[in-house]
Amino acid sequence: MLRFFAPLIAPLVGLLFVCALLWAVFMAPSAPAVHLASEEYHLPPRGIHYSFEGPLGKYDDRQLQRGFQVYKEVCSACHSMRLVAxxxxxxxxxxxxxxKAIAKNWQVETPSINPDTGEPATRKSLPSDFIPPVYANETAARAANNNALPPDMSLLAKAREGGPAYIxxxxxxxxxxxxxxxxEFPDFTVPPGLHFNPYFANLNIAMPPPLVxxxxxxxxxxxxxxxxxxATDVSAxxxxxxxxxxxxxxxxxLAVLAYLVIATLLAFGAYRSVWHGKKH
Structure with a gap:
C-alpha cells in the first residue's frame, strides 16, 4: 500500500503549495492602504522659464552673476560649493x-598652525582656490544645524528631481x-526645529526660510x-x-544633427545616382 501512494506524495505536496499560493494572492484580505499627508499635499515644482532651457538655450550671464550674489550673501552661510573654483x-x-576681489572675501586654511591660537592658520583665497567649505567637517555642520546636514550646492541642481525649478x-x-x-490629518505636526514646506518631500524641512x-x-x-x-537667479x-x-x-x-542631415542627403543622392535607370 505504501508503495502505491509513495509516488503521489510529491505531486500532492506541490498541488497544496500552489493552492496555498493562489489563495494568498487572490483570496487573502489586502492590507488597508496607508494615506499619507506627504502624498496629497506635496507639490511639484512651479513652472519657471529659464533662458538655458531647450536645445538652443543659453545662460544669461547677468542672471548668473545675480545668482552668485544671492549665494554669496545668503546661501554661503550654510552651504558649500566645493567643486567650483x-x-x-x-x-x-x-x-x-x-x-580676485571676490576670492579675497573668503579665507582658506593652510597646513601650518597659528602659534597663538593652536588653530590652523588661514589666508585669503586666490582665484585658483575652490570655494572653501563652511564647516570643518560633517560633525561641525550637523552641530550648527540642529543635526541636519546642509548639502553641498555644487551639483544640487542636477541631483534634485525638478532641477533649478525645484530649488x-x-x-x-x-x-x-x-x-x-x-x-484631514489631525496627527500631522511640524516638529520643533523644522518648517512646513509643501515642495519638500515629507513636508517638513530643517532649513529655515533663506529668503525672508x-x-x-x-x-x-x-x-x-x-x-x-x-530664487530664480540663484537656481539658475x-x-x-x-x-x-x-x-x-x-x-x-546641433553640429552633429547638421552633419547627420547632410550625410543622409549625400547618401540618398549617391543611391539615386548609382541605381538611376537600373531595373530591379
Missing part, C-alpha cells in the same frame, strides 16, 4: 580683477500648515530683488555650477 566665475562674465520653488515655498491638512523678504539682496545692476527674482546660478558646459553641449548636438 573662483576663477570659474570668469565664465559667467566676471573680469579677472573682479574674481526656486523650495526656497520660496515656506508657509503655515493649511487648515485642510490639519482637518524682498530687497534682502541689493543687485548691482538695479534689478528689483523680489523673493521670486532672487546653481544650474550653471552643476553643468557649466551646457552651451557647448547644445552647440555640439
Amino acid at each position: 573662483f576663477r570659474d566665475l570668469e565664465e559667467i562674465g566676471f573680469s579677472k580683477p573682479e574674481v 526656486a520653488s523650495l526656497v520660496t515655498g515656506y508657509e503655515d500648515v493649511p487648515p485642510a491638512l490639519k482637518k 523678504s524682498d530687497g534682502q539682496v541689493t543687485y548691482s545692476d538695479g534689478t528689483p530683488a523680489t523673493k521670486a527674482q532672487m 546660478f546653481l544650474m550653471w555650477a552643476a553643468e557649466p558646459k551646457l552651451e557647448n553641449r547644445h552647440r555640439t548636438g
Whole structure:
C-alpha cells in the first residue's frame, strides 16, 4: 500500500503549495492602504522659464552673476560649493580683477598652525582656490544645524528631481500648515526645529526660510530683488555650477544633427545616382 501512494506524495505536496499560493494572492484580505499627508499635499515644482532651457538655450550671464550674489550673501552661510573654483566665475562674465576681489572675501586654511591660537592658520583665497567649505567637517555642520546636514550646492541642481525649478520653488515655498491638512490629518505636526514646506518631500524641512523678504539682496545692476527674482537667479546660478558646459553641449548636438542631415542627403543622392535607370 505504501508503495502505491509513495509516488503521489510529491505531486500532492506541490498541488497544496500552489493552492496555498493562489489563495494568498487572490483570496487573502489586502492590507488597508496607508494615506499619507506627504502624498496629497506635496507639490511639484512651479513652472519657471529659464533662458538655458531647450536645445538652443543659453545662460544669461547677468542672471548668473545675480545668482552668485544671492549665494554669496545668503546661501554661503550654510552651504558649500566645493567643486567650483573662483576663477570659474570668469565664465559667467566676471573680469579677472573682479574674481580676485571676490576670492579675497573668503579665507582658506593652510597646513601650518597659528602659534597663538593652536588653530590652523588661514589666508585669503586666490582665484585658483575652490570655494572653501563652511564647516570643518560633517560633525561641525550637523552641530550648527540642529543635526541636519546642509548639502553641498555644487551639483544640487542636477541631483534634485525638478532641477533649478525645484530649488526656486523650495526656497520660496515656506508657509503655515493649511487648515485642510490639519482637518484631514489631525496627527500631522511640524516638529520643533523644522518648517512646513509643501515642495519638500515629507513636508517638513530643517532649513529655515533663506529668503525672508524682498530687497534682502541689493543687485548691482538695479534689478528689483523680489523673493521670486532672487530664487530664480540663484537656481539658475546653481544650474550653471552643476553643468557649466551646457552651451557647448547644445552647440555640439546641433553640429552633429547638421552633419547627420547632410550625410543622409549625400547618401540618398549617391543611391539615386548609382541605381538611376537600373531595373530591379
